[in-house]
Amino acid sequence: MSRLDVRKTYKLYIGGAFPRSESGRAYPVTDAKGRFLAHAARASRKDVRDAVVAARKAFGGWSGRTPYNRGQILYRIAEMLEGRRAQFVAELRDAGLGKDAAGAEVDAAVDRLVWYAGWADKLAAVGGSANPVSGPFFNFSTPEPTGVVGVVAPDSPLLGLVSVVAPVIVSGNTAVVLASEPAPLPAITFAEVLATSDLPGGVVNLLTGRRAELAPWLASHGDVDALDLAGVAADAVTALEEAAADTLKRVFAPTGDDWADEPGTARMTAFLEVKTVWHSVGV
Amino acid sequence: MDFAYAPAPESRDVVDIRPSYGLFVDGAFTDGHGEPFKTIDPATEEPLAEIASADASDVDRAVAAARAAQEKVWGPMPGRERAKYLFRIARLVQERSRELAVLESIDNGKPIRESRDVDLPLVAAHFFYYAGWADKLEYAGLGPAPRPLGVAAQIIPWNFPLLMLAWKIAPALAGGNTVVLKPAETTPLTALAFADLCRQAELPPGVVNIVTGAGETGALLAAHPGVDKVAFTGSTAVGRSIARTLAGTGRRLTLELGGKAANIVFDDAALDQAVEGVVNGIFFNQGHVCCAGSRLLVQETVADEFLERLRARVSTLRVGDPLDKNTDVGAINSAAQLARIRELADAGEAEGARRWSPACELPSRGFWFAPTIFTGVAQSHRVAREEIFGPVLSVLTFRTPAEAVEKANNTPYGLSAGVWSEKGSRTLWVAQRLRAGVVWANTFNKFDPASPFGGYKESGYGREGGRHGLEAYLHV
Numbered sequence: 001m002s003r004l005d006v007r008k009t010y011k012l013y014i015g016g017a018f019p020r021s022e023s024g025r026a027y028p029v030t031d032a033k034g035r036f037l038a039h040a041a042r043a044s045r046k047d048v049r050d051a052v053v054a055a056r057k058a059f060g061g062w063s064g065r066t067p068y069n070r071g072q073i074l075y076r077i078a079e080m081l082e083g084r085r086a087q088f089v090a091e092l093r094d095a096g097l098g099k100d101a102a103g104a105e106v107d108a109a110v111d112r113l114v115w116y117a118g119w120a121d122k123l124a125a126v127g128g129s130a131n132p133v134s135g136p137f138f139n140f141s142t143p144e145p146t147g148v149v150g151v152v153a154p155d156s157p158l159l160g161l162v163s164v165v166a167p168v169i170v171s172g173n174t175a176v177v178l179a180s181e182p183a184p185l186p187a188i189t190f191a192e193v194l195a196t197s198d199l200p201g202g203v204v205n206l207l208t209g210r211r212a213e214l215a216p217w218l219a220s221h222g223d224v225d226a227l228d229l230a231g232v233a234a235d236a237v238t239a240l241e242e243a244a245a246d247t248l249k250r251v252f253a254p255t256g257d258d259w260a261d262e263p264g265t266a267r268m269t270a271f272l273e274v275k276t277v278w279h280s281v282g283v
Numbered sequence: 284m285d286f287a288y289a290p291a292p293e294s295r296d297v298v299d300i301r302p303s304y305g306l307f308v309d310g311a312f313t314d315g316h317g318e319p320f321k322t323i324d325p326a327t328e329e330p331l332a333e334i335a336s337a338d339a340s341d342v343d344r345a346v347a348a349a350r351a352a353q354e355k356v357w358g359p360m361p362g363r364e365r366a367k368y369l370f371r372i373a374r375l376v377q378e379r380s381r382e383l384a385v386l387e388s389i390d391n392g393k394p395i396r397e398s399r400d401v402d403l404p405l406v407a408a409h410f411f412y413y414a415g416w417a418d419k420l421e422y423a424g425l426g427p428a429p430r431p432l433g434v435a436a437q438i439i440p441w442n443f444p445l446l447m448l449a450w451k452i453a454p455a456l457a458g459g460n461t462v463v464l465k466p467a468e469t470t471p472l473t474a475l476a477f478a479d480l481c482r483q484a485e486l487p488p489g490v491v492n493i494v495t496g497a498g499e500t501g502a503l504l505a506a507h508p509g510v511d512k513v514a515f516t517g518s519t520a521v522g523r524s525i526a527r528t529l530a531g532t533g534r535r536l537t538l539e540l541g542g543k544a545a546n547i548v549f550d551d552a553a554l555d556q557a558v559e560g561v562v563n564g565i566f567f568n569q570g571h572v573c574c575a576g577s578r579l580l581v582q583e584t585v586a587d588e589f590l591e592r593l594r595a596r597v598s599t600l601r602v603g604d605p606l607d608k609n610t611d612v613g614a615i616n617s618a619a620q621l622a623r624i625r626e627l628a629d630a631g632e633a634e635g636a637r638r639w640s641p642a643c644e645l646p647s648r649g650f651w652f653a654p655t656i657f658t659g660v661a662q663s664h665r666v667a668r669e670e671i672f673g674p675v676l677s678v679l680t681f682r683t684p685a686e687a688v689e690k691a692n693n694t695p696y697g698l699s700a701g702v703w704s705e706k707g708s709r710t711l712w713v714a715q716r717l718r719a720g721v722v723w724a725n726t727f728n729k730f731d732p733a734s735p736f737g738g739y740k741e742s743g744y745g746r747e748g749g750r751h752g753l754e755a756y757l758h759v
Contacts, residue, residue, distance in 0.1 A: 126424070131749055133731035134408065141735050141751065225740070238531025245526035248519070248540070248741045253533065274746050276735050277714050279707075280725040 016201015310488025537745025
């Protein structure tokens with residue numbers, strides 16, 4: 001008789017821990033052929049708020065790390081992901097990808113993390129400046145993280161997720177991420193990667209559930225500074241941007257990305273503030 | 284010797300205010316179809332001129348003119364040619380600077396010393412600076428092939444009318460965009476003089492269009508489907524409503540909104556210098572400054588001494604005729620703004636803060652508010668939380684650098700902050716932790732076209748000035 005396998009319970013990832021939804025809700029996730037795979041937690045408004053609290057709490061420490069250290073941790077995430085390659089290929093195949101496509105997606109996700117890891121200690125040089133003002137002042141501008149970023153992840157379950165999370169956190173922001181609704185399982189497994197990569201708890205918080213239910217709470221939350229609407233359907237963007245306007249959030253609207261493309265810097269700079277310091281010069 | 288005060292009025296002869304002004308659309312002054320309004324001298328309440336008001340059809344016309352000019356003339360023009368137009372404008376501003384300074388002081392109420400020595404030199408410098416970028420955009424580090432956005436709708440406030448115009452128009456034009464600009468209802472005259480200056484520069488028609496009017500005209504312009512970008516400087520409430528209007532349109536938006544800046548004085552600061560900086564921080568331009576240092580955070584150990592010196596210095600400020608070259612604090616820009624300042628100052632007293640103003644005689648006509656300092660202010664008081672936009676300073680104290688940072692950041696705004704200390708490492712430690720777009724260390728209210736300016740949090744988004752200011756007007 002063959003051994004019965006031990007299944008994993010997929011939960012949320014908030015503040016470095018893996019709680020169930022406080023609502024007690026879950027929804028069944030099926031593979032491409034409609035076969036039951038597992039239940040994913042169906043997060044509530046309260047879970048969103050808990051995740052924002054965790055993200056805010058983590059912001060000071062994470063943004064205060066040296067850029068070198070943040071880069072190392074992003075690289076560590078890539079290492080951990082590489083080590084779990086087979087597991088992710090299997091989960092992506094469950095989500096409907098062919099064998100080669102699943103392998104290529106995991107490879108691309110690892111490479112993307114490595115690419116972003118190298119940005120951590122270069123953003124300030126590329127995005128900042130020493131400004132030649134007309135007076136006895138040393139004047140310089142440096143990019144700083146915006147704060148807590150709400151991310152609605154796209155349905156590309158791993159590469160898309162990595163492509164929206166890495167540019168947010170590399171500069172020191174913290175994130176509350178709503179995972180793909182039809183394919184949430186790789187996101188939660190990715191949270192296990194994050195949890196074992198020296199990434200401080202709360203820097204990335206991952207929620208699964210109904211995006212249409214959760215995204216408006218993220219968009220209107222007073223302690224969320226910015227939004228990436230990558231995974232939002234075109235007809236839902238306007239309402240979320242309207243909700244975001246009340247707290248003057250920075251919003252990165254969906255641009256129809258092909259996640260296999262070179263990412264460019266737009267997603268990083270969208271979640272940066274430029275601070276300019278004037279210091280008087282004299283004896 | 285007797286150093287008693289004697290007035291030193293600047294001559295009004297250098298300005299020629301016409302009885303009425305039209306809109307500047309497609310290179311010509313034209314009638315507006317809204318109800319005309321009067322702009323007044325806030326120092327005397329005398330009407331200065333009747334100003335046309337743009338209705339929806341006028342805004343349509345201006346946007347169409349800007350679109351045609353952008354597509355046929357300004358966009359295709361080589362950057363080096365655009366640059367020369369901007370240099371011409373900078374030179375014309377310099378040549379007409381006295382006239383424009385006097386006109387600004389008459390229409391706005393700000394002291395001539397400030398319009399002459401701060402506003403106008405910065406206006407010319409801004410055009411000069413961005414002129415130099417017009418043919419170097421691909422070297423700005425923003426992307427290999429930056430392209431103009433198209434037509435920019437620009438809505439500016441009344442506190443620095445011509446300077447805000449320069450901040451908006453110079454980078455837009457350098458990037459190959461054309462503009463429709465709406466000056467504030469109470470201060471349209473220098474923008475209209477600028478229109479005349481554009482004609483003198485032989486700027487192609489439609490590149491700069493000026494539409495005057497009240498908030499409704501601004502709302503029409505911001506919501507116009509024919510514009511590609513909206514840039515707004517003004518109140519956070521209006522900024523929110525513009526952000527809502529543009530939701531889902533994909534149009535670009537930059538907002539420079541309100542502030543409640545902390546000016547932090549440590550016990551090792553050069554106190555007399557810090558007093559000057561605090562005075563400049565809140566009483567410059569009657570406190571009508573979005574980045575004004577309206578909250579003084581002074582370290583407890585030096586608070587008494589500092590406040591004594593501060594009161595002594597504030598007692599020497601001369602409040603009165605904006606055209607008197609001795610004047611430090613001019614007129615409040617409008618009756619509405621004066622009412623707002625009074626309401627908030629009264630709330631400060633009602634909530635238990637102690638109010639102090641120097642003995643100063645205010646003119647009998649016009650809009651005036653004496654420099655005012657509140658002590659015993661709690662963070663929960665309205666005078667510590669709300670933008671007053673007037674010559675009112677709220678004083679709070681702190682014990683440790685961490686407490687200073689905590690209090691400074693305890694606001695939904697994040698435009699600016701000041702730090703006064705002789706210890707460089709502490710200054711930088713504090714500057715790193717302040718959630719504000721501009722931090723002045725041992726100085727305050729300094730501006731420069733090469734220096735990016737703009738806010739964190741609810742003070743808006745986007746930067747004006749410097750290389751970063753170009754990005755607001757380019758596809759990169």
